[in-house]
Amino acid sequence: MEIEQKIQELRKELQEHNYKYYVLDKPEISDYEFDMKLRELQELEEKHPEFQDENSPTRRVGGAVTKNFETVVHDHRMYSLSNSYSKEELEDWETRIRKIVEGKVEYVCELKYDGASISLTYENGELVRAVTRGDGFQGDDVTNNVRTIRSVPLKLKGDYPDRFDIRGEIILPYEGFAKMNAERVDLGEEPYANPRNTASGSLKLQDSAEVARRPLECLLYSLAGVTNIPTQFEGLEKAREWGFKVPPESELKSSINEVLDYINYWDQHRHDLPYETDGVVVKVNSVQQQEELGHTAKSPRWAMAYKFKAEQESTKLEKITYQVGRTGAITPVANLEPVQLAGTTVKRASLHNADQIEKLDVREGDIVFVEKGGEIIPKIVGVDFTKRDPDSEPTQYLTNCPECGTELVRNEGEALHYCPNTNGCPPQITGRIQHYISRKAMDIEGLGGETVALLVNAGLINNYADLYTLKKEDILPLERMAEKSAENLINGIEKSKEIPFERVLFALGIRYVGETVAKKLAKHFKSIEALMAASEEELINLDEIGERIAWSVKDFFSNEENRENVQRLKEYGVQMEISAEKLANQTDILSGNTFVISGVFEKVSRNELKKLIEDNGGKVASSISSKTNYLVAGDNMGPSKLAKAEKLGTTIISEDDFLKMLE
Ligand code: AMP
Ligand code: ZN
Numbered sequence: 001m002e003i004e005q006k007i008q009e010l011r012k013e014l015q016e017h018n019y020k021y022y023v024l025d026k027p028e029i030s031d032y033e034f035d036m037k038l039r040e041l042q043e044l045e046e047k048h049p050e051f052q053d054e055n056s057p058t059r060r061v062g063g064a065v066t067k068n069f070e071t072v073v074h075d076h077r078m079y080s081l082s083n084s085y086s087k088e089e090l091e092d093w094e095t096r097i098r099k100i101v102e103g104k105v106e107y108v109c110e111l112k113y114d115g116a117s118i119s120l121t122y123e124n125g126e127l128v129r130a131v132t133r134g135d136g137f138q139g140d141d142v143t144n145n146v147r148t149i150r151s152v153p154l155k156l157k158g159d160y161p162d163r164f165d166i167r168g169e170i171i172l173p174y175e176g177f178a179k180m181n182a183e184r185v186d187l188g189e190e191p192y193a194n195p196r197n198t199a200s201g202s203l204k205l206q207d208s209a210e211v212a213r214r215p216l217e218c219l220l221y222s223l224a225g226v227t228n229i230p231t232q233f234e235g236l237e238k239a240r241e242w243g244f245k246v247p248p249e250s251e252l253k254s255s256i257n258e259v260l261d262y263i264n265y266w267d268q269h270r271h272d273l274p275y276e277t278d279g280v281v282v283k284v285n286s287v288q289q290q291e292e293l294g295h296t297a298k299s300p301r302w303a304m305a306y307k308f309k310a311e312q313e314s315t316k317l318e319k320i321t322y323q324v325g326r327t328g329a330i331t332p333v334a335n336l337e338p339v340q341l342a343g344t345t346v347k348r349a350s351l352h353n354a355d356q357i358e359k360l361d362v363r364e365g366d367i368v369f370v371e372k373g374g375e376i377i378p379k380i381v382g383v384d385f386t387k388r389d390p391d392s393e394p395t396q397y398l399t400n401c402p403e404c405g406t407e408l409v410r411n412e413g414e415a416l417h418y419c420p421n422t423n424g425c426p427p428q429i430t431g432r433i434q435h436y437i438s439r440k441a442m443d444i445e446g447l448g449g450e451t452v453a454l455l456v457n458a459g460l461i462n463n464y465a466d467l468y469t470l471k472k473e474d475i476l477p478l479e480r481m482a483e484k485s486a487e488n489l490i491n492g493i494e495k496s497k498e499i500p501f502e503r504v505l506f507a508l509g510i511r512y513v514g515e516t517v518a519k520k521l522a523k524h525f526k527s528i529e530a531l532m533a534a535s536e537e538e539l540i541n542l543d544e545i546g547e548r549i550a551w552s553v554k555d556f557f558s559n560e561e562n563r564e565n566v567q568r569l570k571e572y573g574v575q576m577e578i579s580a581e582k583l584a585n586q587t588d589i590l591s592g593n594t595f596v597i598s599g600v601f602e603k604v605s606r607n608e609l610k611k612l613i614e615d616n617g618g619k620v621a622s623s624i625s626s627k628t629n630y631l632v633a634g635d636n637m638g639p640s641k642l643a644k645a646e647k648l649g650t651t652i653i654s655e656d657d658f659l660k661m662l663e
Contacts, residue, residue, distance in 0.1 A: 003044065007051050010041040014057040015155055022150040022217075023245045046660040049630075049653045055126050055147075055154035062148040062208030063656060065602070069140035069204065076165055076224035078119055078133045080298050081281060081305040087260055090282070093304050094256045097284065100301075101292050106285040108232045109262040110250045112305055113219045114276040115171035116200030118146065120218075123163045125156040132203060136298075142203045146170070148212035151219075153243035160242045161226050168220035168244075172199040173275040176215025186435065188327035188511040190353075190415055195276055210516060217275070220244040222283075231285045249273075252285060267308050271342045271372070279307040312371045313346075314384055315339035319364055320351065322398045326431025327511045328419040330398065330408060332357060334368070334380055342372045350377045353415040354397040363392045403427050423561045429463065430456045432509045436464040440515060441507035442496040446488030454478055463561075464507070465568035467493050497573040501527075504575050508566070510556040512549045520544065521553075527577035528566060532557045589662060590618030594627055598641045599634025601655045609658070616662060624650055632658045 017034055021027040027034075042058050045051065053059075084090050097105060117133040130146035132139035146152055149170065172180075172195040180198070181191040192198040202214050223235045233252045240246045249266075253259045263280050270277050284290050284302035293301040316337040323331045332351040339346050349370055351357055360383060362368060367384040400407055401419035403426055408417040419425050422432075433452045437444040444467075455461045460474055470493065472486045499507075502522035506515050513521070524542055525531040531553070539550035556562050570576045595613050597606055597620065604612065609632065610620050621628060624644045631645045631652045645652055653661075 003048055004051050007041065007044050007048070010037060010044070011053070011056055014038060014041060015153075018057060018060075018150060019153065019157075019243055023153070023243065042660075046657075046663065049657045049661070050651050052657065057154070059154070060148050060150060060212060062144070062210070062212035064144040064208045065206055066142075066144050066208070067206060069142060071134075071138050072129065072131045072141045073138045074119060074131065074134075074136075074165075075121070076119075078117060078136045078139070078167065079295060079300055080136065081303055082296075082299045083279075083305050083307055085307055085309075090256055090259065090304065090306060096301070097293065101284075101289045104254075105289060106231075106233075107253045107256070107259050108236070108250060108283045108285050109253055109259055110221055110236075110281045110283070111247060111266060111270075111273070111277045112279040112281045112307075113169035113171050113221070113247075114196050114278045115169040115219075116196070116203055118142075118168055118170050118203070118218065119224070120146070120152065120166050120168065120220075121163070122156060122160065122166070125160050127152065127154050132200075140204070144208045145203055145205060145211040146218070148208055149216045149218050151217045151245040156242040158241045158243075161228075164226045165224040166220050166239060166244065167222045167224060168218050170199050170203060170216055170218050171195065171275045172202070172214070172216055175274065180214065183514075185329065185331065186326055186431075187514050188325065188329045188416070188418070207516070218245060219275075220246050221250075221281070230287055232283050232287070232290075233285055263306050270308065271344070277308075279305050281305050310371055311342045312369050312381070313339045313341045314367050314369050315346075317362060317364060317366045317368045317380070320357075320362075320395065322402050324401060324403050324419055324425065324427045326428060326435050326509065328401075328422060328425065328428050330401075330417045330419065332398075334362070336368075336370065339370065341370060341378060346370060346372075346378050348377065349380050351380060354410070354417065355415060357395050357397065361394065363388070363395050365389055365392055401425060422559065423463065426456075433461065433464050433467070435509045436507045437467075437496075438507075441503060442499050443503075444492040444496050446485065446492035451478075451489070463565050465565040465572070468569070468572035468574075497575070499575060501575045501578050504569070505531075508556070508562075511552045513553065517545065517549060522578060528570070529576075532563075532566075587615075587662075588617035590616040592617075593629040594619045594621050595630050595632055595658075596621050596624050596628050596641070596645075596650075597632050597634075599637035601634040603655060603659065609655075612658075612662065624648060630658070 014034070014037055017027070017029055038057065041056070045056065045058055084093065119131050119133070119139070120127060121129040127143070127147065129141060130143045130152070131141055134140060147154065174195065177192070177195040177198060184191050199216060202211050202216055205211050220239050221236070222232070223229065223239060226235070229235045229238055233250070236246050236250055251262060253262060259282050266277070266280055282304045284293065290300070290302040295301060317334050318337055319335045321333050321335055323333060325331065332353065334349040334351050336347055336349060351362065360380060362380060362383055367387040368380045369382045369384065370378050371381045372378045397417070398408060401421065404419065404421050404424060406419050406421035406425065409420050410417045419428065422428055430453050433456065434449045436442055437447050437452060455475070455478070458478060460470065461467055470490065472490055475481055475486050475489060476483070502519045505522050506513065506518035520542065521531055525534060536550045536554050539545050539553060540547060566576070590613060595618055597609055601609060613620050624631060624641060626648055628648070628650050631641065631650050632655065633642070633652050634655060
């Protein structure tokens, strides 16, 4: 009882801090404190799977994998919106309303959030389902993924109705989007085109842990199935009280003129918002009037979207320059004559790759059209051919690396060019070491990106293996390097030898091997030798490892210098295999417990599962009896086993629950 209470208290506390951080943007405790509490809860839940709860704050990190998204029929249809583009169209709309309803009409103005629509169902204050809009009648159940979005409350506060739906938009704010893209470019991958598509694509990812890593948000705008709230505006206020993120920009207006002022204001100021909006949605405030107005076949008559015009400017393209990333990927950049666009001065725009340049036929000296879409970096959408210099020549894409002069290569089917001089090209050398030490990789304390550049420039290091040969005396003469910081640096490097293999693998900077892929490879091959010895075919046969990754892994290890670096890292004591402890896991954590295994598992085979139980002091039985403590249930578990377990009150746990018990 005491433990259950402790678990409940921690959940409540974490839920409240989560709300303050993600919904109100007003954190009260540090990230560290939050993590500590979360970890405490995690440990308790692992020890006591009997108190598990789908809506526990620990579920935010994801982990559930959805292979097929189930189709769900919406309780309340999700309509589209009619669009308008001018003052006149809005006034016409008002005239139509006046013909149907009598008396005073008030309007709620809201921003039109540009993302993916979602319908959330809550029962007794708990999130039970999240469904995409689909065709408006039915959509896909994406609950596992939506649960990871921190601004979606898993449990509500206050006087919420027993059961209701709430609609909103899943969006990706600019900042998070830019960060995700920077990481992708770093990995040598194509950046995502815009936040909206990335947000809606995220909802359909199979691995919810990947969704959890994306900085998505959910902004809510309307209730469905609630009968006792008379106006849209009060609905928004109530939703806010229950813990939802309802943007504060929504306002109540008493005439179409006021509505137009709101629209003009936001047309000017929309770029100050942290996320993308493509218009304003105007809604009749009174629910009773809404009912009188009703719907057309596709959209409510009581609501109207007003779409902003995309902002575009023309300016001169002065020069195309090229940047070299850590993996050698080349990105072309348009350097523009500065122009004012959406409230900022634009000097550079992205040109993506050679195909894009060819498709648009952009040339230096052209007058080009620049648009600011979802991206922070504006893009070139076309050329003003009427203003082209008749002597201009088509753009010849760069042939040699701007940094080291090596001839660029482009692999078949790939959009980007690369500088293949991996170990001799300065930005690649520095970039790779910077990646190696970064937080998600080796997380070397006391060493930052700038210091890496200093060390490289001073000739002290030329690759990440060299880090481990650094001595305090070598680095003290460097600029701004005090005794203490030198010590910290050396200690930080020493400590990185404890970083587990999967992160080392990520740190090596193999193109296309991001965190998730590194984890998969580490788990499967268990050691660097085994990975190096794997054939391309063997790699491709792994779940989620495609030809591109397989080729890239082989390519990396076929390079003499890379192999040498790996060998050196190993000699210095960096983890090049899954730790023996983790492998053998000879503990007595499970002693005194008897397990029954049933069904098929995803992460380990039945035999491995058996071995894990026995290695950790537990017993495996073949049938359920009153002595069974846990039934580990996989897919397609036999119905008779399940019935028996239920009858005897045996604790049923999933594969994940079980693996967590071992951690
Ligand atoms: P459309 O997709 O053009 O038919 O526009 C309708 C969509 O706009 C809805 O499905 C919502 O996903 C989205 N939307 C964004 N913001 C709002 C808002 N404040 N109120 C209603 N719908 C919104
Ligand atoms: Zn180069």
